[in-house]
Amino acid sequence: MKKTTYLFIASLFLLCSTGLFAQDGGLTLKLNYSLAVPSGSSKDVISNTSYRGFGAELMYHLNNKLALGLETGNQDFYQKYPRQLYKMADGTELSAVIANSIQTVPILLKVQYNLLPGAIIQPYLALGAGGNIITYNQYAGQFSNDGKTKFSFAARPEAGVYVPFRKGSAAGVSLGAGYNYMPFKYNGIDNLNSIAARIGVSFPLGN
Amino acid sequence: MKNYLTLAVLVVAVFVLGSCTKDPVKNLSPEESRIYITNHDSTTSFSAFKTFSISDSVAIISGNHLQEKTHDAFDAALIAAFANAMTQRGYKSVAKDQNPDFGINVNNIINTYTGYVDYGNYYNDYYGYWDPYSWGYPGYGYYGSYIGTYQVNEGVISIDMFDLKNAPESGKIKSVWNGVVRGKGIFNDGSIGTSVQALFDQSTYIKAN
Numbered sequence: 001m002k003k004t005t006y007l008f009i010a011s012l013f014l015l016c017s018t019g020l021f022a023q024d025g026g027l028t029l030k031l032n033y034s035l036a037v038p039s040g041s042s043k044d045v046i047s048n049t050s051y052r053g054f055g056a057e058l059m060y061h062l063n064n065k066l067a068l069g070l071e072t073g074n075q076d077f078y079q080k081y082p083r084q085l086y087k088m089a090d091g092t093e094l095s096a097v098i099a100n101s102i103q104t105v106p107i108l109l110k111v112q113y114n115l116l117p118g119a120i121i122q123p124y125l126a127l128g129a130g131g132n133i134i135t136y137n138q139y140a141g142q143f144s145n146d147g148k149t150k151f152s153f154a155a156r157p158e159a160g161v162y163v164p165f166r167k168g169s170a171a172g173v174s175l176g177a178g179y180n181y182m183p184f185k186y187n188g189i190d191n192l193n194s195i196a197a198r199i200g201v202s203f204p205l206g207n
Numbered sequence: 208m209k210n211y212l213t214l215a216v217l218v219v220a221v222f223v224l225g226s227c228t229k230d231p232v233k234n235l236s237p238e239e240s241r242i243y244i245t246n247h248d249s250t251t252s253f254s255a256f257k258t259f260s261i262s263d264s265v266a267i268i269s270g271n272h273l274q275e276k277t278h279d280a281f282d283a284a285l286i287a288a289f290a291n292a293m294t295q296r297g298y299k300s301v302a303k304d305q306n307p308d309f310g311i312n313v314n315n316i317i318n319t320y321t322g323y324v325d326y327g328n329y330y331n332d333y334y335g336y337w338d339p340y341s342w343g344y345p346g347y348g349y350y351g352s353y354i355g356t357y358q359v360n361e362g363v364i365s366i367d368m369f370d371l372k373n374a375p376e377s378g379k380i381k382s383v384w385n386g387v388v389r390g391k392g393i394f395n396d397g398s399i400g401t402s403v404q405a406l407f408d409q410s411t412y413i414k415a416n
Contacts, residue, residue, distance in 0.1 A: 052227055078229040083239070085409050093409045095243040101231045139231045141390050142240035 027205040028067075028170050030057040034198035036075050036180060042192045045079075045136075046100050052076040053196070057110060058205075061170075064117035071110045071128050071156075075180075075196075077102040096140035102192060104182060105133040106154045118168065121161050124176075128156040132182050134192060148186050155181040162202070170204035241390030241398075243405040251383040253413050256372055258299045260307035261290050266337065269317040277315075281396055286313055288403040289366060296407070297415030303342065308372040310342045310380070315394075316363040342371055347380050364388040364402065384410065 034053035038046055055073020062068060080099040087093055108128030115123045132154035138146040160176025175198070182192045232240070247253075265282040267274040289311065290300055301307050368384035386406040392398050407413065 052229065054227075074228075076228040078231065078234070080231075080234065080239070091246060091249060093245045095405055095409050097235065097239040099231045099234070101229070103228055137231065141242040142232045142235055143242060143389065 026061060026170065028059050028061065028202045029205055030059065030174065030200045030202040031055070032057070032073065032198045032200035034073070034075060034196050036077070036194040036196040038077065038192070038194045039179075040193050041190045042182075042194060045189055045192065046077045046102060048077070048079045050075055050077045050194075053198075055106075055198070055200075057200070059110070059112060065114045067112045067114070069110050069112075071106065071108045073106060075104045075194075077104075077192075077194075094140060096145075098145070099139045101137045101139070103135045104154075104180075104192065106156065106180075106182075107131050107133070108154060108156060114162065120167070121163055123161050124159070124174075126156075126158040126160075126176070126178075128154075128158070130154060134182065134184050136184070136186065136189070136192075146187065150184060150186065152183055152185075156196070157181075160198075170202065172202050174200045174202065176200070235391075237391040237398075238401070241388065241393060241402075241405075243402070243409060244387040244389075245406055245410050246385045247410065247412065248381065248383040251370065251381075253383075254415060256298070256308035256370070257415055258301045258305070258307045259290075259293050259309035259311055259368075260301055260303045260305070260342075260371075261286055261293075261311040262313055262337070262341075264313075266312065266314045267317065268314055274317075281394060281399070282313070284396055284399050285364070285403070288399050289313065292403050292407045293413075296413050299415075306343075306371070308370075309383075310369040310371045312337045312367045312369070314365040314367070316365050317361075342369070342374075342380065344371070344374050344380060347374060347378065361389065362394060364393055366406070384413065386410070 032053075032055040034055060036050045036053055038048075038050075053073065053075035055071060057069055057071040059067040059069035078099070078101050080097060083095060083097045085093060085095050086098075106128070108130040110126060110128040112124055112126040115125065130153075131151050133149065133151050135149045136147060137144060156178045158176050158178030160174055160178075162172055162174040164170070164172035177195070177197045180192075180194045180196050182194070183190070184192045263286065264276040264278040265285065266276050293309075293311070294300060298309070303310075364387065366386045367382055370381040370383050374380050388402045388406070393402060
């Protein structure tokens with residue numbers, strides 16, 4: 001909770017310091033394809049890179065530098081482990097192919113700061129913070145062994161570049177990389193953090 | 208208006224794409240789909256037993272009730288494979304009337320509901336599936352450890368091993384080992400060897416010497 005508060009205050013500070021209310025932009029929609037590489041202790045659950053990630057951002061451009069909006073999406077993680085013998089606490093021996101399946105659906109408030117508005121290649125920094133619907137399932141063979149759906153805090157600092165299709169256009173393509181901070185305390189799991197790379201296409205939705 | 212229609216279409220498209228998750232069950236081969244579960248009585252020394260007798264038919268148990276006992280080609284092959292594995296571990300197969308140390312029953316449990324099976328009921332009714340009289344111990348009750356934490360909604364091969372050696376002294380027939388096989392294709396003849404091998408591989412304590 002404390003972390004959420006800090007992020008919110010930091011976002012507000014960033015907005016105020018850049019002329020928050022000098023509104024001259026409009027709405028854009030960005031569609032993203034993303035891949036995610038589990039990091040840290042999340043690799044104990046799934047270490048495979050996820051190539052199944054899609055997302056959408058609806059951003060309101062307050063001025064040519066600053067945009068504020070909402071982001072959501074879906075990233076699917078999956079890993080199957082070779083057959084192994086597991087000794088259960090009650091003495092039962094279980095031989096199974098264990099598979100872990102995780103889907104994350106972040107719902108984030110996002111602030112984005114464009115470092116070089118008007119340039120051909122425009123670097124940006126962004127920060128998203130909010131919640132994450134995480135669905136975790138573990139299978140022993142074809143049988144569901146464990147499962148949990150939780151809504152928990154999520155944050156995503158991101159850096160990237162935006163390349164407009166035409167000079168000054170609100171339509172363009174962007175490349176970015178970020179860190180998905182996703183705490184998930186459950187059954188010995190601490191978090192499902194990952195490093196994400198994404199490519200997106202932006203469309204203006206009118207002023 | 209056109210912009211908002213585009214927005215709606217694109218957002219729907221993203222969520223359709225986002226629902227492209229890898230199905231954990233479809234991504235398994237039949238062999239990978241199977242699980243092998245064994246449980247044994249930790250106080251039993253399996254090397255203290257030297258002989259066994261195995262049932263000559265398979266009990267079909269559905270909804271915790273005995274439906275029938277069958278002896279088709281699959282049943283015969285399963286029983287033979289298990290008996291062969293016991294022999295390889297040093298046990299001698301004897302007839303029921305020759306005072307076997309172990310009694311072995313083979314069951315096919317069919318449950319078509321989902322939920323956690325109460326194997327306690329399974330054992331409470333065990334008397335009905337395999338009358339202790341068949342082991343030469345009329346009136347005795349079964350007891351022992353059970354596997355009870357797995358969801359069942361399909362056919363399961365379940366094999367039980369009982370201590371007949373000490374039954375006269377204890378007045379009960381104690382369950383000392385239980386093996387369960389679940390998953391795709393377990394009732395194909397070709398999977399019998401794999402299933403029995405897997406159960407024995409993870410039960411290294413089953414050995415006469």
